Amino acid sequence: MKKVYLVADNIISPIGFSTEENIENLRLNQTGIKKVDDDYIWSEPFFGAVVNNDKLSKAWESISSDLGYTKLEKMMLLSVSKMIVENPSLDIVKCGIVVSTTKGNINNLKGGLDKKAYLSSISETIQNYFKLDHTPIVLSNACISGGLALAVGKRMIQSELFEDVVVIGGDLLSEFTLSGFFSFQAVSNEPCKPFCKNRTGISLGEAAASAWLSSKKDTTKKEIIEITGDASANDANHISGPSRTGEGLYISIAKALKEAGLDSTQVDYITAHGTATPFNDEMEAIAFNRAGLQNVPLNSLKGYYGHTLGASALIESIVARHCLINNEVFTSLGFEELGVSQSINVITKNEKKELNRVLKTASGFGGCNVALIIEKVAS
Amino acid sequence: MIKEKYYISGFCSIKEKKVFKNGNQLYVDSESDNLKDFAKGIYKYLELKYPKFHKMDELCKLGFLASEVLIKDMKEVDQDTALVLSNKSSSLDTDRKHQESIQDREDFYPSPAVFVYTLPNIIMGEISIKNKLKSENAFFVTESFDAEFVSRYSEILINTGKASNVICGWVDLDNDKYDVFLAFLSKKGKIELTKEELNNLYNQ
Amino acid sequence: MAELREELKEKLIEQLSLEDVEVSEIGDNDPLFGDGLGLDSIDALELIVLLEKDYGIKLKDPKEGKAIFESISVMADYISKHRTK
Structure with missing residues (x-):
């Protein structure tokens, strides 16, 4: 079976328009979440992480003068364009492309622009912009989309459909999703506090990101990072409530570890989902304990980015790649005191730390879960 | 990569007020003039007793009913059976309902029971x-049914031991127009799995 | 009050898509969650919307819902005391 390497990436988020800028701000514990006062999104101020429109327009002007794109499309195209500039050997035209998004341009429904609301319109936009040989496949699998898209990319390479796959993820902070999460009583009235006793819910965010998966490891000058295990499993329990036993997440972790040929003692760091809703974080703690991972240092990056839906697990995997390269972990922002029933080891300060293997997990509506093992390849 | 042979051991479709299983017409309803009643008719025909069905949105009802038809005569479905579904319109049918509930700020009552269905993977x-x-799920959105991608993706799931069988297909609903096709892929069967065969069965 | 209770039963069946349930089958004091009508967490959230939309009652803390939605009787009592429309 072919090996699959994570060789390059980019993140466009409220805390940076390049991966380096994002990592630097994570290191400074800078959050993108702030009080948003934007009547287009919500009638009252709320806490969320939005990409500044002026900053985006300016960055967009540097690559194109065409203004006929939506905000999300600009973010996605900018992300891929930046990755191409930084990686001249990436021949995007020949790559397989997976687009990860939960709602795409759904905010266009508000103005009656039905056509843009079809997720395939994003696929078409990306194909036309980069003049791609192959039509991008859109994956829409709730909050695990970004992580599952990496698994899908890995599987596409392993089934010999492609040598190289680019995964592009993105979602907007829209009235559409915010109103839904409010109706679920799931939005925090302060910046979210994953795994904390005082957590009351999520903060939403928006971002786009891209990652290049390749079967060839010589495409990168940086330390070589491989995705050695991936698995997804459904809870088969409830369409919105997380499983009380962490069933699907536990199965995903066990299967991903098995594929990677590892046991739980060999995991150095967990970059968890940690949405900061009472039930989600509790479920994760239970699953990690069942998997024997309760002592592994863990954080959630939702305190920095908010929940960016289809982008979140992709961004968190990209950050994991750089944590492996730089041998460092970041504090789990928003966390004060453990607020789950089973013990887990939440990271409370930035640390330099020898890292070899990272576990990335995500869980979402529909009872879906995903686990990825991201490893440093011994040179 | 060593390629094992996989088979399409069953298939079904729901289109134009008819339900087919393995190519044979199972149910027809020329009376009902809306999707809700049509779906309820199939539910009754299958003699299901599953109150959750009535809470589903119409897209889920269609996918759910097709899965019931597909596995009707099987003794049990292995827990490791993966689901690989796709469509063109994602959850837009319900997205529009949610949007309607928030269109007017003076009459702004988003419903949690509607919002939860604004994701196609539900x-x-x-x-x-x-x-x-308790297995693999993936929901893909493509312009039309991509038999090649769906069959290759399903094959790799079985080939790598990630799933024992796969239920794959197309479940689309847009402005009352629906098109549903599911196939059961496994290591046993009479019809060998190829993209051409999967496409032929979809187009039947 | 009996009228409000009947009205609530009808609304529950309609809003929560309880197709196989008749108004006459819901007892005034039957538990709505758990073993009773078998409602779940989404139904509870939907009832919070119903309180606000139809009776102008906005719960300060969604956790209050648990006690209010115990049975049709309890719900009717609460609504008659707090309704603004």
Whole structure:
């Protein structure tokens, strides 16, 4: 079976328009979440992480003068364009492309622009912009989309459909999703506090990101990072409530570890989902304990980015790649005191730390879960 | 890569007020003039007793009913059976309903029971709950049914031991127009799995 | 009050898509969650919307819902005391 390497990436988020800028701000514990006062999104101020429109327009002007794109499309195209500039050997035209998004341009429904609301319109936009040989496949699998898209990319390479796959993820902070999460009583009235006793819910965010998966490891000058295990499993329990036993997440972790040929003692760091809703974080703690991972240092990056839906697990995997390269972990922002029933080891300060293997997990509506093992390849 | 042979051991479709299983017409309803009643008719025909069905949105009902037809005569479905579904319109049918509920700021009552269905992968959640499938799920959105991608992706799931069988297909609903096709892929069967064969069965 | 209770039963069946349930089958004091009508967490959230939309009652803390939605009787009592429309 072919090996699959994570060789390059980019993140466009409220805390940076390049991966380096994002990592630097994570290191400074800078959050993108702030009080948003934007009547287009919500009638009252709320806490969320939005990409500044002026900053985006300016960055967009540097690559194109065409203004006929939506905000999300600009973010996605900018992300891929930046990755191409930084990686001249990436021949995007020949790559397989997976687009990860939960709602795409759904905010266009508000103005009656039905056509843009079809997720395939994003696929078409990306194909036309980069003049791609192959039509991008859109994956829409709730909050695990970004992580599952990496698994899908890995599987596409392993089934010999492609040598190289680019995964592009993105979602907007829209009235559409915010109103839904409010109706679920799931939005925090302060910046979210994953795994904390005082957590009351999520903060939403928006971002786009891209990652290049390749079967060839010589495409990168940086330390070589491989995705050695991936698995997804459904809870088969409830369409919105997380499983009380962490069933699907536990199965995903066990299967991903098995594929990677590892046991739980060999995991150095967990970059968890940690949405900061009472039930989600509790479920994760239970699953990690069942998997024997309760002592592994863990954080959630939702305190920095908010929940960016289809982008979140992709961004968190990209950050994991750089944590492996730089041998460092970041504090789990928003966390004060453990607020789950089973013990887990939440990271409370930035640390330099020898890292070899990272576990990335995500869980979402529909009872879906995903686990990825991201490893440093011994040179 | 060593390629094992896989088979299409069953298939079904729901289109134009008819339900087909393995190519044979199973149910027809020329009376009902809306999707809700049509779906309820199939539910009754299958003699299902599953109150959760009535809470589903129409897209989920279609996918759920097709899965029930597909596995009707099987003794049990292995817990490791993966679901690989796709469509063109994602959950837009319900997205429009949610949008309607928030269109007017003076009359702003988003419904949690509607919002939860604004994700297409919920269909797979519903099928998983009913059949206790604790396996792989993936929902893809493509312009039309991509038999090549769906069959290759399903093959790799079985080939790598990530799933024992796969229920794959197309579950689309847009402005009352629906098109549903599911196939059961496994290591046993009479019809060998190829993209051409999967496409032929979809187009039947 | 009996009228409000009947009205609530009808609304529950309609809003929560309880197709196989008849108004006459819901007892005034039957538990709505758990073993009773078998409602779940989404139904509870939907009832919070119903309180606000139809009776102008906005719960300060959604956790209050648990006690209010115990049975049709309890719900009717609460609504008659707090309704603004």
